Amino acid sequence: MVIGAGYAGLTAATRAGRRDRVTLIAPETRFLHRVRQHETAAGHPEHRPAVDQLLRGRRVTHLRARVTELDLLGRKLMTDSGQAIGYDTLVYALGSRTAWHGIPGAAEHAYPAERAAELRQRLSEAPRPGTLAVVGGGATGIELAAELAEAYPEWQVRLVTADEVGGWFSAAGRAQVLRVLERLGVRLYEHTRVTAVGPDGLHTAQGTVEADVVAWAASMEPHALAAEAGLTVAPDGRAVVDAYLRSVSHPDVYVIGDAAAVTLPRVGTLRMGCATAQPMGRYLGRVLSGRTSAPFTFRYQVQCLSLGRRDGLVQLVHGDDSMRPMVFTGAVGRLVKAGIVRLVVAILR
Numbered sequence: 634m635v636i637g638a639g640y641a642g643l644t645a646a647t648r649a650g651r652r653d654r655v656t657l658i659a660p661e662t663r664f665l666h667r668v669r670q671h672e673t674a675a676g677h678p679e680h681r682p683a684v685d686q687l688l689r690g691r692r693v694t695h696l697r698a699r700v701t702e703l704d705l706l707g708r709k710l711m712t713d714s715g716q717a718i719g720y721d722t723l724v725y726a727l728g729s730r731t732a733w734h735g736i737p738g739a740a741e742h743a744y745p746a747e748r749a750a751e752l753r754q755r756l757s758e759a760p761r762p763g764t765l766a767v768v769g770g771g772a773t774g775i776e777l778a779a780e781l782a783e784a785y786p787e788w789q790v791r792l793v794t795a796d797e798v799g800g801w802f803s804a805a806g807r808a809q810v811l812r813v814l815e816r817l818g819v820r821l822y823e824h825t826r827v828t829a830v831g832p833d834g835l836h837t838a839q840g841t842v843e844a845d846v847v848a849w850a851a852s853m854e855p856h857a858l859a860a861e862a863g864l865t866v867a868p869d870g871r872a873v874v875d876a877y878l879r880s881v882s883h884p885d886v887y888v889i890g891d892a893a894a895v896t897l898p899r900v901g902t903l904r905m906g907c908a909t910a911q912p913m914g915r916y917l918g919r920v921l922s923g924r925t926s927a928p929f930t931f932r933y934q935v936q937c938l939s940l941g942r943r944d945g946l947v948q949l950v951h952g953d954d955s956m957r958p959m960v961f962t963g964a965v966g967r968l969v970k971a972g973i974v975r976l977v978v979a980i981l982r
């Protein structure tokens with residue numbers, strides 16, 4: 634049984650389901666495709682294939698439900714439709730969601746990526762353009778700010794972050810990010826920690842940043858069910874797994890994707906990302922269908938950003954995700970990123 638149909642869970646299910654019967658539990662009828670949610674916020678068409686279409690020809694039964702409780706000793710789970718379902722093998726792939734970090738007012742007043750369609754509606758139906766603050770200078774915040782500034786040029790877009798915007802990139806990579814944001818008119822508030830969000834905008838240690846609309850992209854947190862069920866979790870809430878992606882406390886449970894804290898020799902602890910989730914899903918699909926008994930291996934190659942529809946960044950990295958000096962920018966960067974996003978969907982099957 635696989636719970637969660639994101640990049641990790643769906644990729645594992647389609648591969649395991651070539652040979653064996655698999656039950657896949659997840660609520661959505663269309664693939665979530667989170668890496669394109671910033672495009673949705675900007676009003677671009679959604680590219681979300683139907684889950685059942687992706688499962689065609691596989692021995693996978695998709696149960697549209699949410700898991701509410703896990704009984705690891707009894708090998709069963711409960712769903713929001715009140716069903717108790719037993720399993721032989723469990724693959725836990727519930728992913729992550731936007732983290733609010735306990736900031737007062739954030740969940741009430743800010744739009745996370747999960748509410749991208751509501752954000753689009755709010756911006757496109759506003760009686761007049763105003764100020765829009767994006768919180769978070771990581772990859773998601775940068776992509777969101779660039780996309781929104783390009784799609785809604787009459788709005789004043791601000792990008793607010795506790796550290797530096799794209800500060801982890803190589804010098805050339807960060808320069809590209811800053812150049813595009815400047816071209817799109819995005820005003821940066823770096824080293825500005827948000828302490829509260831209200832109807833007037835952001836409250837920070839440095840004063841108020843006025844905003845009519847706030848979008849929140851200040852990191853992700855794993856689903857709480859892993860800890861609630863008693864799986865051993867890292868301080869960030871991800872379930873700690875061994876070299877075969879089995880829970881260290883419950884080796885009969887596999888954990889993959891953003892839900893898993895995977896530490897590999899000479900690579901370190903993998904970051905949450907589609908880039909790491911999908912290779913875990915592919916690997917586990919091979920394990921479950923008996924095609925490998927080797928431990929999981931992974932090395933980083935690139936980090937990619939879309940910067941609106943005309944620009945992008947491909948940052949080459951070493952296997953441990955540290956920066957190489959070389960980058961591809963402009964149309965090349967954008968096309969490579971767009972190609973990767975399409976490839977991700979092809980690999981789901």
Ligand SMILES: Cc1cc2nc3c(=O)[nH]c(=O)nc-3n(C[C@H](O)[C@H](O)[C@H](O)COP(=O)(O)OP(=O)(O)OC[C@H]3O[C@@H](n4cnc5c(N)ncnc54)[C@H](O)[C@@H]3O)c2cc1C
Pocket residue numbers: 636637638639640641642658659660661665667668669670671698699700701726727728729730746773776856889890891892905906907908909910937
């Ligand atoms: C706007 C945006 C852009 C991004 N861009 C990139 C990028 O360019 N590169 C990159 O590497 N990463 C990117 N990410 C991060 C990436 O989307 C995540 O790391 C990735 O989605 C994790 O995949 P996953 O399969 O572990 O989980 P998810 O994709 O989060 O899927 C989780 C699955 O579990 C299901 N689920 C949740 N709760 C339950 C429940 N209780 N019961 C049953 N099912 C449940 C969900 O419905 C879903 O099917 C981006 C994220 C966002 C928001």
